[in-house]
Amino acid sequence: MPKKNYSLSPLPFGYKDLEPYLSAEQLKIHYEKHHNAYALGANAILEKINKARKNDEDFDSKEILKSLSFNIGGYILHSLFWKNLAPIKKGGGKLRGQIEAAIKKEFGSIDRFRKEFIQAAMSVEGSGWAALACSEEGGLLITQIEKHNVNIYPQYSIILVIDVFEHAYYIDYKNERGKYLEAIWNIINWQEANKRLKKFDL
Numbered sequence: 001m002p003k004k005n006y007s008l009s010p011l012p013f014g015y016k017d018l019e020p021y022l023s024a025e026q027l028k029i030h031y032e033k034h035h036n037a038y039a040l041g042a043n044a045i046l047e048k049i050n051k052a053r054k055n056d057e058d059f060d061s062k063e064i065l066k067s068l069s070f071n072i073g074g075y076i077l078h079s080l081f082w083k084n085l086a087p088i089k090k091g092g093g094k095l096r097g098q099i100e101a102a103i104k105k106e107f108g109s110i111d112r113f114r115k116e117f118i119q120a121a122m123s124v125e126g127s128g129w130a131a132l133a134c135s136e137e138g139g140l141l142i143t144q145i146e147k148h149n150v151n152i153y154p155q156y157s158i159i160l161v162i163d164v165f166e167h168a169y170y171i172d173y174k175n176e177r178g179k180y181l182e183a184i185w186n187i188i189n190w191q192e193a194n195k196r197l198k199k200f201d202l
Helices: 024-054 061-083 097-107 110-122 177-187 190-197
Strands: 128-135 140-146 156-163
Touching: 024 061, 061 156, 097 110, 097 140, 097 190, 110 128, 110 140, 110 177, 128 190, 140 156, 156 190
Parallel strands: none
Antiparallel strands: 128 140, 128 156
């Protein structure tokens, strides 16, 4: 059973620190309203499961487990997403280190990787995420995540994830997902991506 109480960890930056690429208003609503809703949702479902077990009652497994996956997935993906971002003066935007070499090896060039990643993010059906993942054997893979129900390949770990739910960008970019995806490269925290890559033998 997952832990019983999910709560928001502090953001690794201030609300205004990602401007002009993400506004303080956009960030505040995304973090305090949407991310927090997944934490509360997960807690409520876990409480319902624990109550049913305590009272030896049945529950709708299909409905409960799908909702639990959605809320825990949303909580964890957002937690990763915040770590993926950083102000320019604190590591954001500059591709460097092991991740740069790994991307060039896998995709041929940084431009090719960026093109493929943006295409993946643009073509997510409805709401979801685009992710860069790494396998235990060291290969990189771009994948899509629909909603929060993580369909990452077995033995792959997420290195970089970008939220393409409209709640991630609508205040700043309205319905123009492409503009948001172009802007967010300026605040990607590649130092964090390098930390996640260290456990792989690339």
